[in-house]
Amino acid sequence: MEQGAQPFDFGRKVDPKTFEERIQKGYEVDPSKYLKEGWEIFKSRAGEFIVFTVIIFAITIVLSKLDVIGSLALTLITPPLYAGFIIVVFMLLRQQEVQFKDFFKGFNYFLPLVLASIVSGILVTLGFILLIIPGVYLIVSYLFVSMLIVEHHMEFWQAMETSRQIVTKNWFSIFVFVLMLTAINLVGALALGIGLLVTIPLSACLVCVAYREIVGLQGSAELNA
Numbered sequence: 001m002e003q004g005a006q007p008f009d010f011g012r013k014v015d016p017k018t019f020e021e022r023i024q025k026g027y028e029v030d031p032s033k034y035l036k037e038g039w040e041i042f043k044s045r046a047g048e049f050i051v052f053t054v055i056i057f058a059i060t061i062v063l064s065k066l067d068v069i070g071s072l073a074l075t076l077i078t079p080p081l082y083a084g085f086i087i088v089v090f091m092l093l094r095q096q097e098v099q100f101k102d103f104f105k106g107f108n109y110f111l112p113l114v115l116a117s118i119v120s121g122i123l124v125t126l127g128f129i130l131l132i133i134p135g136v137y138l139i140v141s142y143l144f145v146s147m148l149i150v151e152h153h154m155e156f157w158q159a160m161e162t163s164r165q166i167v168t169k170n171w172f173s174i175f176v177f178v179l180m181l182t183a184i185n186l187v188g189a190l191a192l193g194i195g196l197l198v199t200i201p202l203s204a205c206l207v208c209v210a211y212r213e214i215v216g217l218q219g220s221a222e223l224n225a
Contacts, residue, residue: 011112011155016162018152019215023165027214029173031180031206034213038206041092042198049085049201052103056081057197079113079146080106085204086150093212094219112149116156120145140175141167147211151218166215181206 042049059077063070083106091098106113120142127135141164148159167174181203188199211217 008111009153010115011109011149011153011159013158014152014154014162019162019166022215023169026169029170029177029210030213031177031210034177034206034209035180037209038202041089041205041209042202044092045088045098046198048088048098048100048103050197052084052100053197053200075118076110076114079117080110082106082204083109083113083146083150085201086147086208089205089208090147090150090217093208093217106150109149109153112154112156112159113146116142116145116149116159119156120160136175137171138164140171140178143167143174143178143207144211144215147208147215151211177210 059081060074063073063077066073081104084103087105088098088102091102120138124135124138124142127133127138129135142160144163144166145156145159148154148162149156152159154162184206185196185199185203188195188197208217
């Protein structure tokens, strides 16, 4: 993880050669492996994952009652809040000691995360307005944007394009993986919504494991599940 990240840094340009091999040679996608390892990660800190998810839900409920100001605030704080899951999972994959305050370190990457969220949201919306299929393509293609920003302190547009190029190499397999994540969260939502306290952080764990396997995560270790 890039050291010295500051909330209002735009991020940095990363040498494209870092990802050239994945983009050119491709990779295999193994959702069952991601599910197995992701579940082990979630179980190792289940209480903290659930408490942080409750905090996110509480903030969302409060801000949603504030009309325009609340909507703007949610737009600004949601990306760094959810990036907290990524930071903690990356630390666990590196076998580093985690403290609860680490969940809030997504705000160290505030500007690139928010810009990526806004711009990708606009592009996905335009994709759906045009022909639907471009919107679906972009939703899947931007799966690793936040991970690239957190791992490399990458500027938002390069993160979006790098994620898109990597995912496009094996887009349909990643699409199936995203469908699995959607199904997991649908089950969580059907359980009176309470299940989302588990399925949302679990999904983050799965995506982070997928990122490690597909893109690569410096200093990470495979779990002995």
